[in-house]
Amino acid sequence: MLPVHTRIAPTPSGYLHKGNAFNFLLASQLARQSAGTLRLRIDDLDTLRMQPEHMADIFESLHWLGIEWQLGPRTMHEQTTAYARHLRLPRYHEVINRLMHTEKVFACTCSRKEIREMHTHGRYPGTCRHKNIPLDYPGSSIRIQVPEHIAIRFTDELKGETAINLWETTGDFVIRRRDLLPAYHIASLTDDIDYGIxxxxxxxxxxxxxxxxxYLATLLGEHSFLNARFYHHHLLLDENGHKLSKSGGSTSLKWMREHGVTPQEITGLLNFYTPALKFYRK
Ligand SMILES: [Zn+2]
Known part of the structure; x- marks a missing residue:
């Protein structure tokens, strides 16, 4: 088995919950059982949504869960001084510029509200595709054209062959935000490529x-990402069958730590998945 080089990528926008823990434990187990590496990568690009206590919660939760990572920040101080995503902005913009040369990008001046009013469930229907708005038009975002009726295919290690119609899922998606920050997909993809994930x-x-x-990796010719292995796991749900959210409630790891729940009750969740992991390992 090839060593797994993977990452956990929490966002400090709330207190981590059981579902986050499950994701971290799964990644950690894959790295450990293959004698690979686990990297901690904190998604701190969107500073407006962040609180220091949520950053601290990431480190406290990982220590509590007994998760060991070999790469990435060990402390909050290291995160802000050596690993902050803002330090990598020039690199993200280099990737955006490469995409600009594909002639598949266009500027979009639609506001969030306007897109909501298009009644497409958040999917962008390509409104500005052919308006030829200059790419440096103030206050515009940059989107990439997504082909219609073409499925993006990959093999999921847990679910098998997967095909996703990107046009129906995201439509033409943003690669550079109107505030000039790189979109999530750019930062995440670039880091995965640069860190050998x-x-x-x-x-x-x-x-x-x-x-x-x-889709972006195909346009960029980034084969390492195209050859990566993907595990899309089930989500843990609350007692009402809803997705867990990053609040401080009883599904948060912080609440559990403070109310005498043992980390073993969380790490035990992974046992349900272990047979599936073994089955799909080649
Ligand atoms: Zn638009």
Whole structure:
């Protein structure tokens, strides 16, 4: 088995929950059982949504869960001084510029509100595709044209052959935001490429993100990402069957730590998945 080089990528926008823990444990186990590496990569690009206590919660939760990572920041101080994503902005913009040369990009001046009013469930229907708005038009975002009726295909290690119609899932998606920050897909893809990540573990709700990033990797000719292994796992749900959210409630790891829940009750969740992992390992 080839060593798994994977990452966990929490966003400090709330307190981590059981579902985040499950994702981290799965990635950690894959790295460990293959004598690979686990990298901690904190997604701190969107500073407006971040609080220091949520950053601290990431480190506290990982230590509590007993997760060991070999690469990435060991402390909050290291994160802000050596690993902050802002330090990599020139590199992200280099990737955006490469995409600009594909002639598949266009500027979009639609506001969030306007897109909501298009009644396409958040999917962008290509409104500005042929308006020829200059790419440096103030206040515009840059989107990439997504082909219609073409499925992005990949083999999911847990679900098998997967095909996602990106046009129906995201439509023409943003690669550079109107505030000039790189979009999530750009930062995530660029880091995965630059850090030699060969295995990506995500919740199944992010399969559309994987498809978007595979599409970008194809345009960029980035074979390492195209050859990566993907694990899209089931999401843990609350007692009402809803997705867990990053609040401080009883499904948060912080609440559990403070109320005497043992980390073993969380790490035990992984046992349900272990047979599936063994089955799909080649
Ligand atoms: Zn538009």
């Amino acid at each position: 060969n295995t990506i573990v995500r919740g199944e709700d992010l399969a559309g993100s994987t498809a978007a990033q595979l």
